[in-house]
Amino acid sequence: MNLMSLTAVELGKKIKAKEVTVKEAVLAAFDQIEKVEDVYHSYVTLDKEQALKRAEEVQKLIDEGKLDSPLAGVPVAIKDNMCTEGMKTTCSSRILENFYPTYTAEAVLNLEKAGAVILGKTNMDEFAMGSTTETSAYGVTRNPWNENHVPGGSSGGSCSAVAAEECSYSLGSDTGGSIRQPSSFCGVTGIKPTYGTVSRYGLIAYGSSLDQIGPVAKDVTDCATILETIASYDPKDSTSVKREDYDFTSALVDDVKGMRIGIPKSYFGEGLDTEVRDAVLSAAKTLEEKGAIVEEFDLGLVDYAIPAYYVIASAEASSNLARFDGVKYGYRTPDYDGLHNMYKKTRSEGFGAEVKRRIMLGSFVLSSGYYDAYYLKALRTKALIKKEFDKAFEKYDVILGPAAPTTAPEIGKSLSDPIKMYLGDIYTISVNLAGLPGISLPCGRDSKGLPIGLQLIGDCFKEKNIIRAAYAFEQTRTYERCDVAKARD
Amino acid sequence: MANIISDETIEYVGILAKLELSDEEKEKAKKDMGSMLDYIDKLNELDTTGVEPMSHVFPVQNVFREDVVVNGDDRENILKNAPEQKDGSFVVPKTVD
Amino acid sequence: MKQYETVIGLEVHVELATKTKIFCSCSTEFGGAPNTHTCPVCTGMPGSLPVLNKQVVEYAMAVGLATNCKITQYCKFDRKNYFYPDNPQNYQISQLYLPICRDGKVEIQTENGTKTIGIHEIHMEEDAGKLIHDEWSDCSLVDFNRSGVPLIEIVSEPDMRSAEEVIAYLEKLRMIIQYLGASDCKLNEGSMRADVNLSIREVGAETFGTRTEMKNLNSFKAIARAIENETERQIDLLEAGKEVIQETRRWDDNKEYSYAMRSKEDAQDYRYFPEPDLVPIVISDEWLEEVRQRQPEFRDEKKARYVSEFKLPEYDADIITQYKKMADIFEKATEICKNPKKVSNYLMGETMRLLKEKSMDPDELTFSPENLAKLIGLVDKGVINGNTAKEVFAQIFENDTDPEVYVEEHGLKMDQDEDGLKKIVEEVVAANPQSVEDYKNGKEKAIGFLVGQVMRASRGKANPGMVNQLLKETLSNM
Secondary structure: OOHHHHHHHHHHHHHHHHOOOHHHHHHHHHHHHHHHHHHHEEEEEEHHHHHHHHHHHHHHHHHOOOOOOOOOOOEEEHHHOOOOOOOOOOOOOOOOOOOOOOOOOOOHHHHOOOOEEEEEEEEHHHHOOOOOOOOOOOOOOOOOEEOOEEEOOOHHHHHHHOOOOOOEEEEEOOOOOOOOHHHHHHEEEEEEEOOOOOOOOEEOOOOOOOOOEEEEOOOOHHHHHHHHHOOOOOOOOOOOOOOOOOOOOOOOOOOOOOEEEEEEEHHHHHOOOHHHHHHHHHHHHHHHHOOOEEEEEEEEHHHHHHHHHHHHHHHHHHHHHHHHHOOOOOOOOOOOOOOOHHHHHHHHHHHHHHHHHHHHHHHHHHHHOOHHHHHHHHHHHHHHHHHHHHHHHHHOOOEEEEOOOOOOOOOOOOOHHHHHHHHOOOOOOHHHHHHOOOEEEEEEEEEOEEEEEEEEOOOOOOOOHHHHHHHHHHHOOOOOOOOOOHHHO | OOOOOOOHHHHHHHHHHHHOHHHHHHHHHHHHHHHHHHHHHHHHHHHOOOOOOOOOOOOOOOOOOOOOOOOOOOHHHHOOOOOOOOOOEEEOOOOOO | OEEEEEEEEEEEEEOOOOOEOOOOEEOOOOOOOOOOOOOOHHHHHHHOOOOOEHHHHHHHHHHHHHHOEEEOEOOOEEEEOOOOOOOOOOEEEEEOOOEEEEEEEEOOOOOOOOEEEEEEEEEEOOOOOOEEEEEOOOOEEEEOOOOOOEEEEEEEOEEOOOHHHHHHHHHHHHHHHOOOOOOOOOOOOOEEEEEEEEEEEEOOOOOOOOEEEEEOOOOOHHHHEEEEHHHHHHHHHHHHHOOOOOEEEEHHHEOOOOEOOOOOOOOOOOEEOOOOOOOOOOOOOOHHHHHHHOOOOOOOHHHHHHHHHOOOHHHHHHHOOOHHHHHEEEEHHHHHOOHHHHHHEEEHHHHHHHHHHHHHHHHHOOOOOHHHHHHHHHHHHHOOOHHHHHHHHHHHHHHHHHHHHHHHHOOOOOOOHHHHHHHEEEEEHHHHHHHHHHHHHOOOOHHHHHHHHHHHHHHOOOOOEEEEHHHHHHEEEE
């Protein structure tokens, strides 16, 4: 049996039942990694030695009956923008090429408490800025379904690692679609939770008001289980929300009878690939057949989300990334003349083109004379977008649409035209602006064989609605594995 | 392009952001920023009069800590990643006041 | 020459007396080895997040209430973006758009009478770290122990017209804040820092001139000198037909000269925006009332109470309440020894004398009210005499010595041995026939000299009353 073909929960059960040891699971993961990593490059950092050591500790705790989480002993990959004590954390940037955090992100700590074994850190767009994982300073990640295509981004490594079965599940982060879009491109499932559900402590910030950590896995059951484990109220994160319901797995019910699902007409207009449209509408049909009430509606302001997002995210990023200056950690330019020259050279050499582009834009929109026209305007637009969603959720439990307008583009085709690339986030971005939960799960493949993702959006704190709908839809399909994943079958 | 970004603007933003661009990068940055701003100007189509700018989505408020010392001396960890350190401090090029 | 008037507004930074920093649980204690009071938050480590110290908000509210401000019941933090190595995140968390207090005022007294100084706003923010400049190498060292120490910045209206008014305003603020216990407000240690915004205009002009901002003023004297110097500089510029440039200047108190802190790399464009990592502060009416109820007794009330409750002369009450530190010592010592007038005498007399002699501020007093009360007790009980008490008080003042222990160890107890004293008196009388003669001839003063001689012979330990009596007896028997 190929342990890597199991879902995280299935593997967890086998470990618990002593059918499989933690070490076997970890070795299986590294076996697959060693087979495929050279081509696909899902990881920036791997630590086999540490993982095996940790496997022994976890095994001991399981044997002593001290760990009964469904994820105990299951190997996980962490996006490289989450701090992991003693394990290099680079944000796929040269500026953090030698950064070893002295503390671990709260979400990762929650996983560790549940007995997770970390295999390594996954590749991403530098500082999560990008939709293709091509802006990483450590090389591109390739889509396990077709190595000439991108895995999406920015959590491209986390999603490709799951698809290629180089881990049992992973954590990603989502600021404008960075979990959902690559999940869609890689044929896996990912959730972006309601803002405030998972602590941001230890997540290296891109757009603080938009960032959320979430799970990436083979199926909805895994995602709900992982989310239940990582979500917590954290006094170290002032934007963390004390929720009443963390029992996301209770929504794993194959029943959508009477569930009201709205399809925004504006999500199906110009720019949407017809194959993607057909697959997504067919998924809607399936849910309708299972008893959901599905109807089209007008969701306003869709076209304004991207410009508002780029103002807000770039502005926050320009400030969040100011701390990378060669003084306290990370890269410092070897030759400089005085303080300001040191700052400038360090940052210019340490950051890649896309990061610099957004820092420049963000600094500009906040600069004297432009703040009102750009930044406040964007925050007002955000308020209006939120209102549009509030209106929609008065009528619907779930909003259904595509996760991205196309399937994964070819490597090298996206970065030359940034605006076109940014337009690819049109269905995901407004969800971050409004703080909503969203899930992306596979709903078919295009004629090139590339996966198509279905996105379900819920109202704030209503993850259970989208989990239930996604779970019900998933029951009508079987999980499709890519050929790469089958390497050690 | 409606937004023409001048050399001075790029220079100025470079000072604010502490980024030093090569001439080639500058030309590209002028073009990129101009077209991004053109795109962002789309927001002007929206009438936002009387709309409160929304920085936080949820009405979470009054998150406080009690005034109790919890942290001890963690200097070793704090300096662990320093590019240059001396006498328990971070070293920077001389700052002249 | 035209007649000019100086227009001054102040930005006063006050370090709050919290135990921990504003956004993390590190100690604010002064003087630790570099970077020993730091954590990921106050050193700007990636992924760290700020959490607001509630006490900071309450101190800011208390200062706002005491300076007649309106409290902003929905307030927020903003980020002020600028690069400097003492600023670990390269942004400072401060308040621009919705500061916690606005529109306040305080009254000051100067030789020209009472004047009201408007307070534009008070906002909360974090302090920066410290840069130590290495003389011998081309580098500076960064210590983040002060990074994240809570500050309030009190911004006045441009209502002051002279150094005298500025100093009266600062003293008033200092007194209010010390009474609140919100800060020790020491200019020389930097727990109170004043930046002076100054412009000049022709007398009678309606509009303000261009202002400069003066930094690095570490004493009242420096402030006064800088105001004088900057006023002259601006007048000279205008008289020469030149313009005043709006800029930040740094005062060098040794050279009594200021220079512009200009740099091409310093754009002064702070790109403020709402801090996304912190949530708004909503101050309910109840919370505000709670803080209001907890406000301490301020100077005027205290002064009146000292007069009515302790029967102190108005003059004494005025001096003692000028400094919270003095008032605290007075109240505590009085509570113990139940002798307000004697406590007041020590404070008004010896304490003030020693402060002046050592050019110290009453803030810097270190002795405990317990030891002062004990000393008064020793005198009352006749254990030591007044002269000895002076000597012992000097010890208390200096080292907060326990007077009982000190008197014991140094054998300073009054000599109550009448026979022994009688012997000394007889010896002194025998050795000073001239004085005895003078006394007998009606020179009352001569007895003073004899008393002094006896006291000296007893090494100050004799009971002066007893000496007097014995002397008189001896002389009248002669």
